[in-house]
Amino acid sequence: MTQSKPPVAQDSKDYVPASPPQFSEAEKHGIQNALSHYLPNELLCTRAAFGGSRLTYVEGWRVISIANQIFGFNGWSSTIKDTNVDFVMSPDNRYSLGLSCTVRVTLKDGSCHEDVGYGSIDNAKTKAQAFEKAKKEAVTDGLKRALRMFGNALGNCLYDKEYLKQLGRFSVQKVSHSSVSYIHIIPQTSKWTTPLPTSLAY
Incomplete structure (x- = not known):
């Protein structure tokens, strides 16, 4: 019985790593178009911030959902x-801590x-x-x-101060274009009048 020869190791000088899969030109155009849209008011939340001000933000689960729709679940x-x-502080058997982490997408x-990103907690049991709370945050x-x-x-639109000032003046209308339904943002200025597909707004 003839034994097969073991595979010969490839010379590292000849090794060319496989290039990552690329987005098609149509995908690039669609992604760029989707990313340019400002978020409508109904997708946003507010909470109290320092000095009695209000902070406008988008929830983590919603950002992940939008990213899955724009880039694809495996994109x-x-x-x-x-x-x-x-x-880390632990006076009177209570724990307060703050930590930061770097996340790459x-x-x-x-x-x-x-x-x-940063997370903190005061007086945990x-x-x-x-x-757990600080790391997740x-x-x-x-x-x-x-x-x-x-x-x-x-x-990224939430860092546009002019956009945030206009949020309270937005009215939202649903309009149809071909077979696709859109949510259209109508502010007093024309800067944010690009339609956002409703598939990104659930």
Whole structure:
């Protein structure tokens, strides 16, 4: 019986790593168009911030949902690059801590953005509870900050102060174009009058 020869190791000098899959030109156009849209008012939340002001934000689950629709469920991924504990205090058997983490978002073609998120908690009953809450908060914050660098539809519009001033003046209308239904944002200025597909708005 003839024995097969073991495979010969490939010379590292001849090895060419496989290039990452690319978005088609049609996909690139669709992604760029979708990312340019400003988020309508009904997708946003507000909460109290420092000095009695209000902070406008988009929830983490919604940003992930929009990213899945724009890039595809297998068109992007996220990676936690590092985590740093800034402080831990435990007076009277209560735990307060703050930590930061760096999150990178990578598209299937290799393009990526990363940013730092922060999480904190005061007076948690246990150390495990404190770390669980702070880490989840930091990762979600970092993910949202990294995703928003791709465009308005993923939260970058929330850093536009003029847009935030106009939010309370928006009216929302549903209009139809061909076989696709859109939500159209109608502010007093014409800057944000591009339609956002309702598939991104659930």
